[in-house]
Amino acid sequence: MKIALIGYGKMGKTIEKLAIERNHEIVSIIDQDNQHDFDSAAFLDADVAIEFTNPETAVANYLRCFEREIAVVSGTTGWLAELLNIVSLVEQQQKSFLYASNFSIGVNIMFWLNKQLAVLMNKLPGYEAKMLEIHHTQKKDAPSGTAITLAEDIIHKTERLNKWVLDEKKADYELPIKAIREGGVFGYHQVQYESNEDTILLSHNAKSRDGFALGAIMAAEFLYGKKGFFTMDDVLKL
Numbered sequence: 001m002k003i004a005l006i007g008y009g010k011m012g013k014t015i016e017k018l019a020i021e022r023n024h025e026i027v028s029i030i031d032q033d034n035q036h037d038f039d040s041a042a043f044l045d046a047d048v049a050i051e052f053t054n055p056e057t058a059v060a061n062y063l064r065c066f067e068r069e070i071a072v073v074s075g076t077t078g079w080l081a082e083l084l085n086i087v088s089l090v091e092q093q094q095k096s097f098l099y100a101s102n103f104s105i106g107v108n109i110m111f112w113l114n115k116q117l118a119v120l121m122n123k124l125p126g127y128e129a130k131m132l133e134i135h136h137t138q139k140k141d142a143p144s145g146t147a148i149t150l151a152e153d154i155i156h157k158t159e160r161l162n163k164w165v166l167d168e169k170k171a172d173y174e175l176p177i178k179a180i181r182e183g184g185v186f187g188y189h190q191v192q193y194e195s196n197e198d199t200i201l202l203s204h205n206a207k208s209r210d211g212f213a214l215g216a217i218m219a220a221e222f223l224y225g226k227k228g229f230f231t232m233d234d235v236l237k238l
C-alpha cells in the first residue's frame with residue numbers, strides 16, 4: 001500500500017518504521033513546515049493517509065484529505081467535539097475515514113471487557129467506579145481519548161452514573177478520572193470498582209508505541225478500498 005503520513009513526531013516515525021517492515025511504501029510525509037505537499041503528486045498518489053498530529057490541526061487535515069479523495073486513518077486525540085460533524089460529512093459525501101482513540105489491540109480488548117464488566121457492575125450499587133490514566137509529560141490532552149472512551153462506555157451501561165469528571169467527583173452520579181503526567185509512560189489505563197469488601201481492577205499498560213503504530217497500520221490495510229466511517233471494532237471484528 002502507498003501510505004502518506006501526516007505528522008512526523010513520535011507516532012509518525014514509529015508508523016514509518018513498522019509500515020516499511022510490513023512492505024508498505026511511505027510516499028509522502030507532511031509535517032508543520034511542508035503543508036504545500038498536500039497538493040504534491042506523491043501525496044495525491046497515496047492509498048491512505050495516517051494522521052497523528054495535534055487536536056488544533058487534526059480536523060483541518062481530515063478535510064484536506066477528503067477534498068482530495070484520500071482515505072484517512074485518524075489517531076490524533078482531543079478533537080472529539082467535532083467527531084459527529086466529521087462522521088456525518090463522511091457518510092453524506094461517501095468519504096473514507098477510520099478513527100480510534102487507541103489503536104492498540106490490547107486496549108481494544110480492554111474496551112470490550114470494560115463494557116461487559118460495566119453491565120455486571122450496574123447491578124451492584126455497593127461498588128464505586130473510578131478511573132486512572134498515566135501518560136508521558138508531553139501529552140497535550142487530559143484525560144486521554146482512551147480514558148474518555150472507557151468512561152463513556154461505563155456511563156452508557158451504568159444507571160447510577162451520568163457524566164465523567166476530571167479529578168475528584170462532587171456528586172454520586174459522576175465518574176472521576178485521575179490523569180497523571182510523568183516520565184516516559186507510553187499509556188496506562190485503569191478502571192477500578194471499589195466496595196467496602198474488595199477492589200476490582202481492569203488495566204492496560206503499553207510497553208512502547210509499537211502497539212499503537214501496528215494497530216494504525218492494520219487499520220489502514222482494512223480501510224483500503226472502503227467508503228464510510230469505521231473504528232477498530234470493525235478492524236478487529238469485536
Ligand SMILES: NC(=O)c1ccc[n+]([C@@H]2O[C@H](COP(=O)([O-])OP(=O)(O)OC[C@H]3O[C@@H](n4cnc5c(N)ncnc54)[C@H](OP(=O)(O)O)[C@@H]3O)[C@@H](O)[C@H]2O)c1
Pocket residue numbers: 006007008009010011012030031032052053054055057061074075076077078100101102103104139140212
Ligand atoms: N490513537 C492512538 O492510538 C494514539 C496513540 C498515541 C498517540 N496518539 C495521539 O496522537 C497525536 C500525536 O502523538 P505523538 O506522540 O506523535 O505527538 P508528537 O510527537 O508531538 O507529534 C505530532 C507531530 O505533528 C506535527 N504537526 C503539528 N501540526 C501539524 C500540521 N498542521 N500538519 C502536519 N503535522 C503537524 C508536529 O510537528 P511540530 O513538532 O513541528 O509541532 C509533530 O511532528 C496526539 O494527539 C496523541 O494523543 C494517539
